[in-house]
Amino acid sequence: MSVKNSESLAPTPEGAATPQADSARPPRVGLFATCLVDLFRPSIGFSAVKLLEKAGCEVHVPIAQTCCGQPAYNSGDRADSRAIAEQVIEAFEAFDYVVAPSGSCAAMLRKHYPGLFSQDGDQQTGWAQRATAFSEKCFELISFLSDVMKVETTGETFKGTVTYHDSCSGLRELQIRDQPRKLLAGIDGLAMTEMKDPDVCCGFGGTFCVKYAEISNAIVSKKVSSIETTGADTLLAGDLGCLMNMAGKLKRSGSAMEVRHVAEVLAGMTEQPPIAGRK
Amino acid sequence: MELSSHKFKEQAGRALGNAQLQKALLNVEKGFVAKRQLAVDALPEFDALRDNARDIKNHVLAHLDLYLEAYEKKVVASGGVVHWAETAEDARRIVLEICRKANARTVTKGKSMITEEIALNDHLTANGIEPVETDLGEYIIQLRGEHPSHIIAPAVHLNKSQVEGDFRRVHTHLREDRDLSEPVSLLGEARDVLRQRYLSADVGITGANFLVAETGSSVIVTNEGNGDLTQTLGKVHIVMASIEKIVPTLEDTAQILRVLARSATGQDMSVYTTFSTGPRRADDPDGPEEYHVVLLDNGRSSMLGTEYQDMLRCIRCGACMNHCPVYHAVGGHAYGSVYPGPMGAVLTPSLNGIEKTGQLPNASTFCGRCESVCPMRIPLPKMMRHWREREFERHLTPAAQRYGLKFWAFFARRPRLYRAAVAVAMPILARFGGSKRRFSHLPLAGGWTRHRDLPAPEGKTFVQQWQQRGHRRSEVAQ
Numbered sequence: 001m002s003v004k005n006s007e008s009l010a011p012t013p014e015g016a017a018t019p020q021a022d023s024a025r026p027p028r029v030g031l032f033a034t035c036l037v038d039l040f041r042p043s044i045g046f047s048a049v050k051l052l053e054k055a056g057c058e059v060h061v062p063i064a065q066t067c068c069g070q071p072a073y074n075s076g077d078r079a080d081s082r083a084i085a086e087q088v089i090e091a092f093e094a095f096d097y098v099v100a101p102s103g104s105c106a107a108m109l110r111k112h113y114p115g116l117f118s119q120d121g122d123q124q125t126g127w128a129q130r131a132t133a134f135s136e137k138c139f140e141l142i143s144f145l146s147d148v149m150k151v152e153t154t155g156e157t158f159k160g161t162v163t164y165h166d167s168c169s170g171l172r173e174l175q176i177r178d179q180p181r182k183l184l185a186g187i188d189g190l191a192m193t194e195m196k197d198p199d200v201c202c203g204f205g206g207t208f209c210v211k212y213a214e215i216s217n218a219i220v221s222k223k224v225s226s227i228e229t230t231g232a233d234t235l236l237a238g239d240l241g242c243l244m245n246m247a248g249k250l251k252r253s254g255s256a257m258e259v260r261h262v263a264e265v266l267a268g269m270t271e272q273p274p275i276a277g278r279k
Numbered sequence: 280m281e282l283s284s285h286k287f288k289e290q291a292g293r294a295l296g297n298a299q300l301q302k303a304l305l306n307v308e309k310g311f312v313a314k315r316q317l318a319v320d321a322l323p324e325f326d327a328l329r330d331n332a333r334d335i336k337n338h339v340l341a342h343l344d345l346y347l348e349a350y351e352k353k354v355v356a357s358g359g360v361v362h363w364a365e366t367a368e369d370a371r372r373i374v375l376e377i378c379r380k381a382n383a384r385t386v387t388k389g390k391s392m393i394t395e396e397i398a399l400n401d402h403l404t405a406n407g408i409e410p411v412e413t414d415l416g417e418y419i420i421q422l423r424g425e426h427p428s429h430i431i432a433p434a435v436h437l438n439k440s441q442v443e444g445d446f447r448r449v450h451t452h453l454r455e456d457r458d459l460s461e462p463v464s465l466l467g468e469a470r471d472v473l474r475q476r477y478l479s480a481d482v483g484i485t486g487a488n489f490l491v492a493e494t495g496s497s498v499i500v501t502n503e504g505n506g507d508l509t510q511t512l513g514k515v516h517i518v519m520a521s522i523e524k525i526v527p528t529l530e531d532t533a534q535i536l537r538v539l540a541r542s543a544t545g546q547d548m549s550v551y552t553t554f555s556t557g558p559r560r561a562d563d564p565d566g567p568e569e570y571h572v573v574l575l576d577n578g579r580s581s582m583l584g585t586e587y588q589d590m591l592r593c594i595r596c597g598a599c600m601n602h603c604p605v606y607h608a609v610g611g612h613a614y615g616s617v618y619p620g621p622m623g624a625v626l627t628p629s630l631n632g633i634e635k636t637g638q639l640p641n642a643s644t645f646c647g648r649c650e651s652v653c654p655m656r657i658p659l660p661k662m663m664r665h666w667r668e669r670e671f672e673r674h675l676t677p678a679a680q681r682y683g684l685k686f687w688a689f690f691a692r693r694p695r696l697y698r699a700a701v702a703v704a705m706p707i708l709a710r711f712g713g714s715k716r717r718f719s720h721l722p723l724a725g726g727w728t729r730h731r732d733l734p735a736p737e738g739k740t741f742v743q744q745w746q747q748r749g750h751r752r753s754e755v756a757q
Binding site: 033035037038039040041042043044045046061063064065066067069071072073074075076077078080083084087091168169172173199200201203204205206207208209210211212213214215216217218219220244245247248249251252272273275276 | 288291292295604605607608609641642643644645646647648650651664666667668669670671672676680684685687688690691692694695697698701705716717719724725726727729730731732733734735736737738739740741742744745746750
């Protein structure tokens with residue numbers, strides 16, 4: 001990379017001098033695990049690694065990753081958001097692609113980072129250009145597999161009936177709706193049943209769920225009721241925040257519904273006990 | 280109405296505990312969402328029309344001064360009068376003066392959120408003039424002494440039996456044993472009562488969905504025809520509108536009309552779309568003798584050129600609140616402001632200041648459904664976030680939240696320290712989760728665990744395990 005200041009934290013994988021993948025070598029993917037997956041459910045991270053490698057990617061996990069900055073960004077703290085964004089860009093910009101197993105975090109990187117570098121000086125320092133170039137190679141995991149790597153099926157097996165919740169950011173900011181359903185349709189033994197209003201928010205909303213706990217509870221109660229009405233035995237979604245919210249409510253209400261990240265099922269990595277459920 | 284947005288949490292809590300309200304709120308989802316979707320699906324060019332509608336309003340806002348002056352000239356040319364009101368107080372004074380000059384004792388009113396914004400009814404009543412709301416929903420809430428809980432369905436928080444009770448309480452001149460069990464009988468009764476009021480009213484006040492610069496016309500859309508009777512039967516017609524209602528031409532009006540009703544109620548068009556241009560002309564069979572337009576600013580011009588300018592594209596269709604999970608949960612009154620829901624969460628701080636209204640732009644999950652259905656493509660979540668930024672800059676964010684954020688950011692901005700801390704913390708937390716792998720109580724996480732369990736972490740972090748699997752050398756940053 002010819003960009004200044006990137007050497008100190010960039011992983012500089014050999015040969016990854018240009019951001020665009022050339023066909024002679026596998027695309028180098030920087031896996032942005034997301035803070036929740038990293039801390040609470042690493043098995044989603046390993047599912048992502050398996051899916052990406054199977055799709056022909058070379059996966060790297062820079063250690064200098066913490067969070068995408070959304071807690072600060074959505075609380076109005078632009079200074080910390082920007083500092084974290086700089087940190088993420090420095091750690092990941094040398095890869096061909098940056099992939100996150102979360103629509104919300106991927107949308108932060110792809111849709112919101114450039115806006116954090118829109119001050120007058122950002123053109124001169126190169127940060128505006130860096131942020132834009134970076135954002136263009138950021139993807140959510142499932143849509144990356146489907147839209148970029150053209151994966152048709154992951155060839156795994158899962159016995160059960162699942163219902164899928166469309167997490168808001170992935171759905172509305174990144175247009176992720178058909179990709180997970182298409183890949184799930186290719187899973188042997190899996191039956192899909194849609195819930196009422198799969199596109200309606202689960203009430204998580206990051207800090208919203210603790211700032212407005214009662215309203216969040218009302219929203220997730222409605223969501224859980226829609227989920228249970230389907231008769232499915234497993235709930236899937238693409239964002240761990242939403243999954244923890246819905247799983248927490250299902251557990252509290254004594255439901256036996258199993259809750260998993262969609263990547264776990266697509267990767268055939270369901271040995272780990274579910275986020276909620278009796279297994 | 281008195282602003283009580285700073286009490287949003289308490290008001291929301293009461294709304295959540297109100298069984299009648301919760302039942303009524305189900306009608307918002309049932310009544311609007313599917314109908315809008317059907318209307319949108321039936322019109323392949325809907326998204327292109329949205330783009331066009333947005334562009335029309337953006338053009339107007341970029342040249343608002345010119346269009347306002349052009350509009351005024353046309354109104355004057357058609358025999359009307361334009362009054363400029365910088366503040367709500369100015370608008371109230373102007374309307375009262377016009378009413379007094381007409382020796383008005385009663386005024387009928389078409390549905391108008393602007394008259395709510397300036398609290399016109401209270402002002403007229405205090406000055407001995409009786410305002411009569413003629414939109415059925417507005418009429419009902421006027422009987423109850425309430426304010427609209429929704430910008431196009433003001434009484435959506437009520438059910439049929441409540442309305443029946445109000446009619447029996449107020450319409451004491453009618454037989455007590457009359458049957459009011461069906462909605463149609465309630466409608467019939469309101470129609471009969473209101474018909475007399477139209478005929479005896481001296482002044483009719485309406486809002487405006489559009490003000491057309493090309494012709495000097497004001498445009499209202501209604502489903503009940505009440506607006507037409509209000510504006511044609513009185514001696515004086517007053518149009519009360521805010522400055523951003525301007526559109527350049529009739530063609531532009533038609534363009535935006537095509538997205539308005541579809542977004543609002545799922546109708547192709549409202550039942551009545553009425554254009555008014557000046558007072559009655561010599562050869563007109565009917566119409567008012569005087570035609571006044573009161574143009575209200577009330578803080579809007581100061582939104583121009585700011586990050587909140589896009590909000591001035593709003594055409595008040597209500598789609599944002601119809602699709603909002605927070606509005607569905609608590610209804611409109613909990614917001615404690617004239618304008619509820621997502622559009623209110625952006626507009627209210629602009630009109631009333633962020634100091635007392637900061638709850639509103641915070642009470643959003645940023646699910647983005649409002650923006651996805653907005654016919655004018657207003658980036659509502661983005662503007663709510665801008666309000667949170669203004670709060671943060673001015674230290675209006677609650678202290679606990681602010682310190683919590685700073686504590687977290689301290690670690691998040693120091694990857695090595697963060698890695699060291701979580702490598703220790705997460706395995707401990709996992710162990711405390713026990714065999715059930717969950718927490719039903721956790722210190723500092725009461726907001727979460729009051730209503731749901733917190734799934735326990737698996738143990739070692741992903742990055743930790745990744746390194747231990749032999750990836751250490753190639754992945755270490757330095």
